[in-house]
Amino acid sequence: MKRRTFIKSxxxxxxxxxxxxxxxxxxNSDKIKxxxxxxxxxxxxxxxxxxxxNNGSDALDAVxxxxxxxxxxxxxxxxxxxxxxxxxxxxxxxxxxMHGPTHNAGAVASLRNIKNPSKVARLVMERTDHVLxxxxxxxRFAKAHGFKEEELLTDHSRKIWLKWKENLNKxxxxxxxxxxxxxxxxxxxxxISCCAVDxxxxxxxxxxxxxxxxxxxxxVGDSPIIGAGLYVDNEVGACGTxxxxxxxxxxxxxxxAVEFMRMGDSPxxxxxxxxxxxxRNAKIKxxxxxxxxxxxxVTFYAVNKSGAYGCASIYGPKKFALHDSQKNxxxxxxxxxxxxx
Ligand code: GLY
Numbered sequence: 001m002k003r004r005t006f007i008k009s010x011x012x013x014x015x016x017x018x019x020x021x022x023x024x025x026x027x028n029s030d031k032i033k034x035x036x037x038x039x040x041x042x043x044x045x046x047x048x049x050x051x052x053x054n055n056g057s058d059a060l061d062a063v064x065x066x067x068x069x070x071x072x073x074x075x076x077x078x079x080x081x082x083x084x085x086x087x088x089x090x091x092x093x094x095x096x097x098m099h100g101p102t103h104n105a106g107a108v109a110s111l112r113n114i115k116n117p118s119k120v121a122r123l124v125m126e127r128t129d130h131v132l133x134x135x136x137x138x139x140r141f142a143k144a145h146g147f148k149e150e151e152l153l154t155d156h157s158r159k160i161w162l163k164w165k166e167n168l169n170k171x172x173x174x175x176x177x178x179x180x181x182x183x184x185x186x187x188x189x190x191x192i193s194c195c196a197v198d199x200x201x202x203x204x205x206x207x208x209x210x211x212x213x214x215x216x217x218x219x220v221g222d223s224p225i226i227g228a229g230l231y232v233d234n235e236v237g238a239c240g241t242x243x244x245x246x247x248x249x250x251x252x253x254x255x256x257a258v259e260f261m262r263m264g265d266s267p268x269x270x271x272x273x274x275x276x277x278x279x280r281n282a283k284i285k286x287x288x289x290x291x292x293x294x295x296x297x298v299t300f301y302a303v304n305k306s307g308a309y310g311c312a313s314i315y316g317p318k319k320f321a322l323h324d325s326q327k328n329x330x331x332x333x334x335x336x337x338x339x340x341x
Contacts, residue, residue: 032201033307033325036063038194039242039299040319041076043330044069045194050323059196060099060204064118067208070192071116074154078190081115082154083210086217089161091152093117094224095208096132097125100234105131107224108138110217113149118208120147121224132224152210164214191223193230193240195303203303205230205238212245221245227255236262237305239271243298243313247278247287257302267302268310268334274300275314275336299333315339 036049045066052062071080078084085091095117096107106125109132111117120142124133133141143149153161166174191209198204207230209223222228222245229245231254232238239257241248248254253274260270275298282294289295299313301320311320316335321328 035307036196036323037301037309038321039192042192043321046321046323047328053198059198063194063196063206066194067118067192082157084213085161086215095121096224097121097206098232100203100232105226107132109134109220109224111138114142114147118206191242195238195240197307203238205232205240207240222248227252231255231258233258239302241300244296251278261304271300271310271312
């Protein structure tokens, strides 16, 4: 088959999976247990995604619509509009998505001025022959698809950045505010990840973030990297993550979690094993506290093909959002070390 014909048939398959849900992957829906899992900031995402799944949507449509709510929310400082900026005060967003039935993926990194990087990631998957587009190329690609540029720094996130900048160095020319009520400095790797199993038993996921706050411009974390910030295998399950992206990049953590599930681990066991692997591999001094434990955290959110789920973090418990088709809840994760101790 010629490359172009092949790509077009791939696009048709992608389009079909959105427009006609679960077209060639339908199974006996009596046996399917739909489930949606997300990070602690994702309860509105899990509610939206499950509503769509119950109406017959493909899991990818559902999870992207779910996280779009948080990307659009100026009050959430971890992602999209209102996400915390880089050290120059510019918001740079990363996202990826992965569609189980087609085993296809798309991603963008260091995308400026577009509040829904998850939607752009999906277009990279469906409308190009690529997986990852970054920076100015990603912005031009988004604009070609009709996305409008907007300022993503809100007054609140600008004040947090300004306070960070003013407190960087006591000898420079920036004075810290005397106003006691000014915004607290928050340094985050806040992110939203959302994975789902739909009524046909198909699995998809998405991860989207403004990345590490006050990062060096151009820094890319795990969120747009397939295998690090998200991985889906339609025969096995899916895993997404939040937390320190550098460790997930070095351990390809989400791929690892899915491979542990393939070998028979439950989602929770798989997430815990990945946490242990990361701790074992954290050897350099800058990553360790005086007691030898890591000075960072990561959390994993996993589902398997039968609709079982699990969440684990290095330090916990951490909150996660879970819709099991009966109830939309925020639950506590499993963990290696109690965060209070
Ligand atoms: N996990 C998000 C980041 O490190 O960018």
